[in-house]
Amino acid sequence: MPPTMDPSSNALENSSARPEPGARPDADVPLRVSSAADVSRILSALGSRDPKATAVILLALGGIFMDAYDFSSIAFGLPAIKVQFGLDGFMTGLVNASIMVGAVVGALAGGYLVDRFGRYRLFMADMVFFVVAALGSALAPEVWSLIGFRFVMGIGVGLDIPVAMAFLAEFSRLRGKGNRSQRVNAWSPAWYFATGTGYLIVLLCFWLLPTTQQDHLWRIVVGFGAVPAVIVLLVRRRFMAESPQWLADQGDLRGAVDVLSSHYGITAELNADVSSGTEREGARTRLSNVLELFSPRFRQRTVAALCVSVFSTFGYNAVAYGTPLIIATLFHQGPLVTIVSSLVINMGFGLAGGLIGMSVVSRFGSRRVTLVGFTIQAAALFTLAAIGVPSSALVLVAVAMLAAFIFAQAGGPGANLMNFATLSYPTRLRGIGVGFNQGTLRAFSVLSLLGFPILTAQLGTGVFWIVACAPLLGAISLVLNRWDPTGKDVDAEDLERVAA
Template structure:
């Protein structure tokens, strides 16, 4: 089929699933609804980050309120990641079987219920349960959100798959910054005597954006046309192209006679495809990159208030302010750079540079230790900022490209879900062990965290695979 620009008045004939993906990949199909779907998918990423960050500051109050030791605190912080493991594996499987739209709507309900449940939790056990439920929603959301970003974007150029899958990184850090803004606002609004309730209001507020997304879904949200076509339903794919892109797509009379796909029960075969000879090395590399970036990120990002409080040795307001500034100045800026350079530089070089910078920053933090002089305090804060900048522009932005763009439409959800499930194992370990390790090793914990970027860097140097600009659907055919 032709990749020339089309208008709503010009009929565009589609004869196969490949025609649908070529129409989207070429950039010939453009529409405001498609852009809104991308924004809504990023809104889901925003919720993921907000919910994961919402207890980063309040864990000290939770420990005191529920009389928890280091292991108990680790269980509270890690429960959301445990839920995300199962949510990612099941969600990725369902995204390919049931479609992107249904799973996206379901996980928004998880966010609402779990946020409110956490906010009113009377004890640690109930809090752990609802944080687990929240994590299940987070795990389900990542595969569907990344599938939307990949399948409603062109292959190259502005608004490409590479830049939009990288866009999850600044969306993530904007959400973590927004979380600290909410915390700061509540800090001033609540009387001093009720500051121990900050974490409850912060977690509960996460239900608000989820409700907003649910309210606007009917007007803009739609199924992925690539997924519908891959299922053999060209009529539905044409309908989506007409509604979301404003393209007058029509199924040709001589279109491939392919009935809607009926898939065999049992998800093990779907996961086994990830280790087919064509995809095996990509799957393993994406897994190691994901583990490396998430272990380091979780230890630093969710331990950030504790680290900053230790460095500054001052009050809560300074800790909140420093956390917010580090997220806005270093992390958001790095994420925007990751989008900007996604097409020109590629995911592989950006991820290598990011891991290398993180390793240097963590070694420097370990050597600085607990500084007593102002100059060394500032140096330590700068190293934290450098770590977050490198994370946001390198592995944080692009590990999703390795997990999303290495697979065709038929197995993209499963690939992302598998990757996220394994990655969440690393996140769970870091969330659980960071309070324990930081208590036992103090600043020596940075030596342990430095192993994470070293592992990711090694995986990249073993195989140079560039997912940005790669058309996995064409390669499959």
């Protein structure tokens, strides 16, 4: 039975896609499709509750799981890598940052490719990067091989994120349960579940491996990333389909109608007098389209998305990827306390924050939730800076501040940076918008990952005074820029502009 339409929505009114007069919205009456605008209105109003579409969402989140796992899996092993390969602070940071350098390349290229050639093709290809890079990193005989494979892994991550975000947005309706903001925000709990899974594997291996083999623990954890990548790659072939909105924008209305039927459970028919081979004017993706992100129409949105992403990622890279380093080196704790603390912080507070963020974003909006998150993060980091090197009970307070930071990140700026980057642009610009945002974000990530070990070695816990400035600036940027993408039908806005 096709999904019922939200009674409060008038998205199908005044459209050739609406049912015949007198028919109920949930009746088995084909919705007529004559244009890309009709497809946009159908998707905004109805979305999908079909099991195949649910599988697409889960597979998109599976890609996010792999992105997060591969980013964070090496974090615990950095001290051992530093000893094994005899690295100084700069080279340790380079090992950590190499995946980000690859992600810059992958995101910028992937953003263009996903809009140019479609979501499906790129989605089917990027898992190969994860498999090859995970195994290569685990077997790396020396530091430059490790850096090289981590760079390849970053390319895979950079390619995957624009695709995953496009699928999460374009396989969801505009409002109501399971809306676009909620599903795009779902990337956050998936990210922290993956990070927590990595630390859980570390904990199991720590208990099972003999003491003499502990130096190889990081290789096992990194190499394990190939296993879920292979699974996701195989399952994708059965359930994935191209985004109907992208197909419609490219002029393939027949393909869009077919996906609406096969993956959305929506009975739709192409009007007999409509040609399915005419590309919508302006839909063809070009590299120059990135300039449109800074046109008067999109400039405020792009600046807001960049501010949230850059200020969020600077603090996150320092705290999240550096959590084991912080607990072990700055807080002077042993390996077991470091592993368990990192596991609880990510799997407990990160996952909880992400789920809460999903549940409240539709009610309060991405901007307000992000502003609250930045405020909590700044308070937590300034508290850590004031504590300095913790002793006795203050260790618990310091770890609690790390947990508060991750909780606020997962539900606030960390989750909503994707909402700003994904939902601020129409389908024809979504890949480029996410890719440009992610490329810029990863470039700043490289700087933070390279700089944090060096600053930590020089400043100790005083580094938190510097890191705390990032969420503070993020909060200020949102006070000044009031753009909020939550609930905005940017595709309808774009199609109306083209029609005019």
